[in-house]
Each structure stands twice: as C-alpha cells, then as structure tokens.
Amino acid sequence: MSNIFKSNSMKRLILLSFLLITLYSCSNPQNAPMAAAAPQLPVLTISGGTVATDASYPVSIQGTVDIEIRPQVNGNLEKIYVDEGAYVSKGTPLFKINENPYREQLNNALASQHSAEAVLINAQLEIDKLTPLVQNKVVSDFQLKSAKAAYKVAAANLDQAKAMAASAKINVGYTLITAPVSGYIGRLPKKQGSLISATDPEALTTLSDVHEVYTYFSLSETDFINFKNQYAGNSINDKIKNLPPVSLELADNNIYTQKGRIDMVDGQFDKNTGAITLRATFPNAKGLLRSGNTGRIKLSLSHANAVVVPQEATVEIQDKIFVFTVGKDNKVTKQPIIISGKSGTDYLVQDGLKTGDRIVFKGFENLQEGTVIVPEKESPKALAKN
Template structure:
C-alpha cells in the first residue's frame, strides 16, 4: 500500500514538471519577423487636383429676330465659319421697305411745312416793323413755325425707327465665329425675340467651366493673381492632354446657397481648333503642396480605422509610425508628415508585425519558402 502512494506521487510530479515545461515553451518569445525594407526618398512631387468641367465658348450668342415675318433667304451653310457683319438670314423685307419709304416721305412733307412756316414768320416780322400786321398774327405764325419744327423732328425719328426695322430684316453675324445647324427653314414664320434661328460661337479662345467647393474660393482667387503656365492643365475625354496653358477668366459672383459651390471659368487658347463647345474635359489644377516631398511605395501603408501607418526599422526593431498621406504617384505615395527622407520603411512582412516587434532583414517566410521551392525545381 505504501508503495502505491509512492508511485502516485511520482506520477503527479511528472505531470507537474511536464506542465511547467509546456508553459515555459508557450512563453518563449517569437522569432524575429523577416521583412523587406526600402529607404524613404525625397523627390519633386508635382501633382494636380482634378475637377470635372465642360468646354464652353467665351463668345457665344443665340440668334433671334427683332422683327416679325417669314424667312425669305438663308445665306450661309450649317457649321460654316462666318465673319463679323456677314448676312446670315433675311426676313420678308417688303413691309419694312414700304414703312421706311413712307417715313422718308413724311420727313419731306414736314420739312416743306417747316420751310413755309419759316417764310411766313419772316414776312410777318417785316410787316410788323411797318406796323402793317397785327401782333396776334405774328404770334400765330411763330407758333406755327415751332410746330413745324417739332413735326420735322418727329418725322425724322419715325424714319430712323423704320430704317432700324428694315435693317433688322437682315440678321448679320455679331462677331466672327462658327455658326451651328439652322433651326429654321425658308418660309418659317418668325416671332420677334422668341424663335431661335441659330447659334454662333467664336472658336478662339475657349474656356472650361468647373464647379468648386466654397472652401476653395480663396485658393482660386490667389491662382487668378499668381497664375503660371503650369498651374492649369486640361485632360480631354480621350485621355490626351491639351498642350496649352490656361488662366482664370472669371470666378462667379457668389456661392450657390443650395450646393455650397462656385463656378470658375478657365480660358485656353484654341488656335488649332481642338476644343469644341460642349465637350467634357477634366481640369487639372496644380496642388499647392507640390514640391520636394517624401515619397515611399504605396504598398508600405496600412490603414486602421481611417488612419494610416507605416513601419520603420530601428536596428532590429520595427516601429509603427502614423503618417499623413498626400496624393498617389503611380505605385508610390507622397508622405506629408510622419516620417522623413532616409527612414527605412518596411514594404513586405509587416502584416505579422506589432509595434516594437523584432525583425530580421530578408524576404518574408512565404517568399523565402517559394524561393527555395523554385530552386528545388531547378
């Protein structure tokens, strides 16, 4: 019986020793993590903010008639280039020619009456000196003379109005540009100020309209004062870059109180005619933070709850650093704050790291195993 107790105590002791051994094995520190590193460099980071825009003609106008009538002539082809003052459309002129002719006749009649009244007043004044006519007769003649002068003035004004209506019967190009597709045909009845005849726009210069947030207003006012050839770039819908610089032509007078946005118009030279009214384009605006910046591979960055971190090496330790990101530059990213040029940034293997974890330089285990497998296959 006594021997049984001795055997039982020995067994319990063996179990206890084995348990302590397992506990010590579990508490042993993990081996260093194999990582790849690269050096954070400082380079010229030139990048642009992008705004969706629409190409618009700086000079553009809808052609509408100021007089009523029927279209009797169309002098230009759709889409043609026109010169300032060139006739484009004609409205039936007969009524306006007749009105002008009548106005001219009225002027002639009024002027004849004025001549007669002038002679009457001159004759009565001579008779008055000889006391051969009554003062009232002279006064009546003077009043008739003033009335005749007023009638001449009124007739001339009516003649100018008739001449203006007659000139409006021929619609002319207000400036040189390109005319669109006609909205009317021969014989169409025109309502003054309502019927759209066509649209004409100048091909050069052109502009791009974009909408910005009200927080950016001061930035664009500053760009309007200090504009350089590299400030604005234009990316067309076919992803090609327009090779001419732009400048701010206008910033809208106020903020849209419903959207909190402001319209900005940037002008571009269009000598070669590449830009067309209504095209969609992307306006690229030079970012104020462009310049010499710290640049690292984007794959070195991790995100945790909306914040960004990288691991940098310090001897055999990996330290986690919170960073502020700038824009991406292909496979790299600009670092605005958090690390400096020359820091050793971990690019592979950090997925298994914790802050202040031990590391060893070299490919991560998965990569190393793959490399050994490839060598074995060879």
C-alpha cells in the same frame, strides 16, 4: 485470491508510473512548446519636405465669344443662308425675315416726313410774308408771332417724322440678320417659313468664335494659396505673368497639342463651394476644340512640409486607407490616414501621420493589431522629395 491481489497491484504500479512520467514531462521546460519569433519587417521613418504634385481639375470649354443669334423684329423666316456647323465670317448674311410689312412702314414714314417738310416750308413762307408788313406797321406783330409759333410746331413735327422714318428704316435693316463675329454656327431649330418673334424663348442659332478657347476651372482655398505662393510677384497679376504653360487633357485622355496660359483669376471665392475660378486660354487655330467640350487642366502644385508615404506601404479597406505604425515598444497599430493627393507613386497625407512616425514598409499583410516586430534597416527610398 492471491492472483487477483497481484493483478491489482500491477495495475496500480503501471498507473503510478504513467502519472510520474506525465508530471515530469510537464515540469521540464525543454519539452514546452517554443514561443513564435517576432517577425522582422522593414520600417520607414516619416520625414517632411517639399513635394510637387500633378493635380488635374475638370474644366468647361467656351469660345472667346459665344452669342445667341436672335431676331429683333417679328415676321416669317424667308431664307436661311447657312448650314449647321458652318464657319462664317463677320458680316455674312445668316437669315432673312420677310421685309414687306416693314418696307411699307418705311414708305409711310417717308411720306409723313415729306408732308412735314412741306408744312415747314409753308410756315417759313408765312413768316417771310408777315415780317415786312409788321416792320411797316401794316399788320400787328401778333400775327408774326403766331406764324413763328406755327413754324416751331412744323419743325417739331418734321423731326418726329424723320425719327419715325429712321426707325422704320432700322426695322427694314433688321430683317437681314448677319454674323456679328466670325465663328461656327450651332443648331438651327427654326426652319424656313417659321413665324419668329423677338420674344421667342429659343434663339435662331448660336455663334461661337473659337480661334481661341477659354477653359474655366476651380481651386479650393488651400490649393489656391499653395498655387500662388510658389510664384514671384507682388500681386495676382504679377504672379499670373510668371505662371508656366499648362496642359489640357481631353475627354479621351489624350493631351491637347497646344499649351495654354492662365490669364484670369476670379475676384472672389464662391461662398457656396469655397472655391475660386481661374481661366486658361488655349490657341485653337484648327478649330479642334468647340464650346461645350470638357477636359481637365493639369497643374503642378508645390506643398511645403508635406508628409508622403509610398502607396505600397498602405492598405485599402472599405474605401479607407491604412498604414501600420510602429510604436516605441515595436508594437504595430493599424492607423487610418486621410489622403489629399498623389505625387508619383506616393500618397500625400493630410491627416493621420506626422514627421517622425514609423510605419511598416512591407510584409504587413498578415499583421495583427499589437503584434511586436523586429524593425529591419529602413528602406533607402526617401519619403520626402526635397
């Protein structure tokens, strides 16, 4: 009994000692886990300035003259003098329509004209015969007046016959279709022997004068205001004269060897798109560009009081771009921003940041919302291009 009592007392003593050691350890601050130190990260302060951006705009390319070649008379296509893609000079024969029906119409019209001429001569002879008789009072002047009226009718009929003959002659001329300008022939959907009509929905071919080409592109209202404000001049025409040459990027991403000039601004904005159309003209002596080509015009636009951030200071998540802003208490916040363009390796910020804001420049990959950081000295990289 005494041994059992001693054993239980020993157990109580050991348990009490363990509890005292545990309580001492928990109450001793030296043994508590240390709080994680705030990360030191480089921080940038946003400043405003004037920034130049290289913007590109899709263009449609057209020849200075793009025309459809259509017949003006109906008939069988008798000859085709050119091939698809050929270069032709102004006045070169392109197509020949069977002229026999129109030649016969011309012959009939000429015969009618000759007949009307003979009738007019007879009417004049009648007047010549009656005039002295009336003067000598052999016949009444009524007959002379009737003869003069018949003469006027004959003259009118002759004029009508001449008009019919001229119209028939024009139709004969229409059977030979020539090139109205110099340029390149397009596709030839009609083949020799086809029956063609002036009302056909499809043209015989197209003809493009591409010694120069027009490139049309559109600017938004904001871009257009920025674009025109950076050049001197009291009017749009004055400003156009001061515009620098522009470059054309082709569909294969190569730059066209010749520079172009902007020479036209549309008279009004498109009410549906809110954009305005501009035209740049490029020389094309070698014919490397054709109507229907596509490309992009490269323009340099100046933006005053712009806010830019380095691309490396941003993170893209689900098609949205974020930066980590730093508050007065050095807490970071994930801030979405809206990008309006690029300038080199920087983003042009439309919304989400303002001058004076601070952002984390690097090392934000593992930052959490609300984390307190220790800002390091700002990067020497300037945000605003002055």
